[in-house]
């Protein structure tokens with residue numbers, strides 16, 4: 001039984017630089033050269049990572065019990081931000097208890113309560129767009145999705161807290177800084193400005209938690225307080241929701257606008273809006289992998305992966321398999337109206353006990369924003385060629401910030 005599948009022979013430092021600077025090239029090239037599964041070695045994780053994308057294997061990985069494959073963030077630049085008791089980092093019984101607590105406010109009827117607030121914020125944002133003037137939409141979508149998640153989690157948004165969160169996250173977007181953070185030990189010089197920015201977020205957030213009164217309107221924070229969470233736990237859970245819930249949705253929305261400017265879709269009914277959201281998440285998954293740490297020897301075809309390494313369903317490659325998706329790189333929302341995709345071929349939110357907690361909420365938010373845009377504008381590209389996928393901290397965002405020209409309809 002062999003150990004690790006083949007993969008690029010370059011040293012881990014070089015693979016890390018490529019993982020940051022040209023992630024999709026690295027994924028495509030490795031899949032073409034080594035087939036699947038293949039192994040990448042980067043300094044983002046503390047061990048080699050074995051990538052898989054065929055639906056049967058993806059299903060099996062997501063279904064594995066946490067004693068065999070443990071989910072949750074590996075060592076990423078968001079770790080000091082999220083905090084030790086963050087739902088992203090816990091596992092087993094503690095993790096399940098946290099999910100039970102945080103999931104309900106983001107699902108079903110409870111989520112519907114947020115729809116009007118999301119629609120109002122989206123309409124106000126789109127009303128600021130100037131017809132005919134080119135617009136970089138990624139920063140606009142970041143502001144919007146941060147406002148939405150602040151309102152849902154904390155009630156009334158505090159402008160100072162909002163600015164501090166953006167300042168901390170913006171520090172993880174420059175390629176040079178990301179590479180420095182990935183290569184340097186935590187606490188060394190490249191980390192200091194980032195850790196100082198995180199400390200500022202912490203101070204403002206703890207003040208907001210202490211000052212919280214239900215008179216400010218309903219907020220997820222009240223439910224966490226009622227469940228008896230300590231201030232440290234509250235801090236970690238709230239930061240996690242704010243960070244996980246806004247950068248991902250902002251990137252996905254920016255991609256939606258970038259794609260729609262080049263491939264117009266009639267968004268006058270709910271079915272087409274929903275199919276468009278799905279096609280954006282398929283063709284431009286902002287999170288490219290969902291890693292699981294191997295805790296017990298794990299069989300993968302001809303290989304037995306040793307404990308300590310990672311096995312990672314690769315969403316980017318799963319969403320472009322020719323066997324699952326005819327003409328995989330074409331942007332064609334209609335494919336989601338023609339029938340349901342093969343199970344586990346479409347996994348933009350991951351799966352199993354770690355599946356994205358905000359999946360329904362994120363889709364609702366995307367639908368509301370696209371509805372607000374389509375009510376006022378048609379979108380045109382500022383240049384004919386589509387934008388490349390570029391890493392912004394852990395997400396893959398449009399390289400030129402999703403630049404479009406809104407035109408009055």
Ligand code: HEM
Nearest residue numbers: 244245248249252287290349350351354355356357358362
């Ligand atoms: C389009 C937007 C979004 C995308 C593409 C996305 C995608 C993902 C993915 C791929 C994962 C990892 C799943 C796995 O490992 O199997 C994840 C986890 C998570 N997401 Fe999202 N997400 C989005 C929006 C949101 C929002 C709005 C929230 C909060 C309201 C949120 C909260 C979380 C949390 C808390 C986790 C960790 C779950 C756990 O470890 O148990 N996400 N997300």
